[in-house]
Amino acid sequence: MLFEAEECDSGKAHEAVRVACGMLGDLFGEDVCSAGVASKVHRAVYDVLGTDDPYSDLKAKGNQVALELYPTAERFVARSKDRLRASFLCAVVGNVLDFGIGTGFDHPSTLRKEFTNLLSEGLGHDDTPKVRKLLSRADSVVYLVDNCGEVVFDRLALKQIKRFDVDITLAVKGEPILSDATMTDIEGLGFDRLVDRVVETPGFAVGVDIDSLHGEFGKMLRDADLVIAKGMGNFEALSETDIAPVAYMLRTKCRPVADAMGLPKDINAVKLFTRRRSPR
Secondary structure, three states, rough: OHHHHHHHHHHHHHHHHHHHHHHHHHHHHOOOOHHHHHHHHHHHHHHHHOOOOOOOHHHHHHHHHHHHHHHHHHHHHHHHOOOOHHHHHHHHHHHHHOOOOOOOOOOOHHHHHHHHHHHOOOOOOHHHHHHHHHOOOOOOOEEEEEEHHHHHHHHHHHHHHHHHOOOOEEEEEOOOOOOEEOHHHHHHOHHHHHEEEEEEEOOOOOOOOHHHHHHHHHHHHOOOEEEEEEEEHHHHHOOOOOOOEEEEEOOOOHHHHHHHHHHOOOOEEEEEEOOOOOOO
């Protein structure tokens, strides 16, 4: 909250933090979805700041840096023996662009310096073979994007997924929240040539609004043969639901998410969950 306040209006930082802490105290509980709590807290902070997109400048810079690095990533995939795995790795490496959470990537320029090093780490957990098997018999895939910048590298993964002759629905945020990509943020990136349709996730939500999963958006996810979800917010939300199979592609940037996924912290991961949980 402090990070986004200082990005937008440092004079309102104290009030933003006060409101956020008060809401966290009111909403905290064992039976609540962390992503849902975060959504409500961010909504309140945005109201204090008087803006609907405090990350707008960082999002634009994220896309700019990613576009500079894209030719390097494209060559990396082209030269790889397993292009699907390589494209997933590039998409996951882009997931480090998550501002204000203390990962050392609080500005897009950091990715420019560390991109090659992150690629060299490879995938610390790799369920690509399982995902490939699902894709080989799938008819429909829903791909939930995450942050700006990273969304540029998602194009590489989508190109490889399309080789399986599947129908692809790309889902972007319906409203600006954090650095997540909206319809406006992906304009001019050529997704119309890579996917069959682009839809917006309902509401103002970190990850996915749980309540929206009782409607048409939830039906679309449940009807898909495979959901691919980028980032920790989508894991926090969807892991609380009966939607499956879901392949999560992310960097494990915080201990609670890493532990919930059964993975080490700070690795590049593609992890497939196939078991359906009881719906919320």
